[in-house]
Structure formats: C-alpha cells, structure tokens
Amino acid sequence: NAGVTQTPKFRILKIGQSMTLQCAQDMNHNYMYWYRQDPGMGLKLIYYSVGAGITDKGEVPNGYNVSRSTTEDFPLRLELAAPSQTSVYFCASIKRDTDTQYFGPGTRLTVL
Amino acid sequence: GESVGLHLPTLSVQEGDNSIINCAYSNSASDYFIWYKQESGKGPQFIIDIRSNMDKRQGQRVTVLLNKTVKHLSLQIAATQPGDSAVYFCAENHFGNEKLTFGTGTRLTIIP
Numbered sequence: 402n403a404g405v406t407q408t409p410k411f412r413i414l415k416i417g418q419s420m421t422l423q424c425a426q427d428m429n430h431n432y433m434y435w436y437r438q439d440p441g442m443g444l445k446l447i448y449y450s451v452g453a454g455i456t457d458k459g460e461v462p463n464g465y466n467v468s469r470s471t472t473e474d475f476p477l478r479l480e481l482a483a484p485s486q487t488s489v490y491f492c493a494s495i496k497r498d499t500d501t502q503y504f505g506p507g508t509r510l511t512v513l
Numbered sequence: 514g515e516s517v518g519l520h521l522p523t524l525s526v527q528e529g530d531n532s533i534i535n536c537a538y539s540n541s542a543s544d545y546f547i548w549y550k551q552e553s554g555k556g557p558q559f560i561i562d563i564r565s566n567m568d569k570r571q572g573q574r575v576t577v578l579l580n581k582t583v584k585h586l587s588l589q590i591a592a593t594q595p596g597d598s599a600v601y602f603c604a605e606n607h608f609g610n611e612k613l614t615f616g617t618g619t620r621l622t623i624i625p
Binding site (some may be wrong): 405428433434442443444446449451457459491493501502503504505506507 | 514545547549554555556557558562599602604606612613615616617618
C-alpha cells in the first residue's frame with residue numbers, strides 16, 4: 402500500500418488563480434480529511450468526508466471546495482487563491498471502526 | 514468551546530534523558546486520545562493512542578498516561594535520541610464524533 406498520497410508537493414500561485422490539491426489513499430478507508438497547518442501552529446480542519454458522495458465542512462471551509470466521487474480520491478479545490486491561504490495542506494484518512502488518522506506528506510502552497 | 518491545549522510550546526532534553534510532554538483537554542466527553550509526531554517537512558505520524566477506560570499504555574520507548582480527573586494527558590519518551598526531535602501533537606475525540614481535535618503542539622529538541 403502507498404498509504405495516503407498528495408500531489409503536488411509544492412506550488413506557488415498568484416492571487417486569484419485556482420488549483421486543485423490531490424489526495425488519494427489505497428487503503429479502502431471510508432473517512433478522509435483535509436487540514437491546513439500554518440507556520441508554528443496546529444492543524445485546522447477544512448473539510449471532511451465519511452464516504453463517497455458525502456462531504457462536510459470543518460473549522461475553516463471558506464475559500465475551499467471538495468468532492469468525493471470515489472472512495473480513493475478526495476481533491477481540495479481553491480477557486481480564487483488569496484495570500485491567507487498560504488499554508489501546508491495535509492490530507493488524512495481513517496478506516497471505519499478505527500480512530501487513527503493516517504496523514505499524507507503534505508502540499509506546501511504559497512500565494513503571492 | 515472545547516479545546517485541547519499543551520502546557521509548554523518548547524522542550525529541550527539531553528540525549529539519553531527521558532522526556533515528558535503534557536497536554537490538557539477540556540471536553541469531559543473525550544474518550545479517545547492520540548499522540549502524533551511531526552518531523553520537519555513531513556506529515557504527522559501516529560505514535561500511540563489510549564482510550565478513556567485505561568490510564569496508561571506503553572509502546573516502544575513511549576508511554577501515554579491519562580488522568581481523567583484533571584483532564585490531563587502526557588507522553589513519556591524514554592532514553593531520548595536525536596531522531597526524537599520533532600513537534601508532538603495530542604488529539605482527542607469522543608464517541609460519535611467523526612473529527613479529531615488537535616492541540617497546538619510541543620517542539621521537542623534533543624541536545625547531544
């Protein structure tokens with residue numbers, strides 16, 4: 402198993418540009434999560450999904466959108482990038498009936 | 514609102530000594546707790562977890578202690594090594610909740 406994978410590893414965007422952060426897991430996990438981590442801070446939940454076709458907002462959803470068309474993939478969309486979205490983004494997943502979240506390696510995004 | 518917090522943002526320990534990282538939580542319904550280790554430039558990595566029906570759990574060189582009376586959690590790392598240098602996060606959850614709540618993190622530095 403590759404675990405949780407994220408692409409790209411790094412990205413620089415200009416204000417107003419859009420992009421999609423990719424997240425995939427090959428562990429057949431039901432629950433998937435997107436977090437952002439600002440420098441020196443903890444993790445803040447952006448969106449999560451409990452299964453294909455089901456998504457819900459987390460703590461800081463504004464400026465982001467998600468979709469979950471398959472169990473494996475959970476992309477995060479930024480429509481109009483803003484400097485406040487400069488952060489490291491982590492995707493995570495959990496297998497049903499367990500609580501341990503497994504994290505991907507992260508995407509470092511800079512908006513200039 | 515509910516929160517999970519850490520007592521100390523940074524901790525420096527001599528190599529070979531034991532480390533203790535503390536975490537306070539405020540949600541009395543919390544029944545599951547996790548410690549994560551995050552090395553520079555990487556995603557959080559699961560270390561050890563504990564459920565509220567236990568007060569101690571041991572892993573390889575790590576021990577988690579849970580004091581439900583004072584809502585306090587600690588991570589003990591025995592015989593610290595340079596590779597233990599990282600940021601350590603505690604996280605909590607409770608039955609029926611699909612989301613973890615993370616603390617801010619403690620940066621552990623091992624002094625050679």
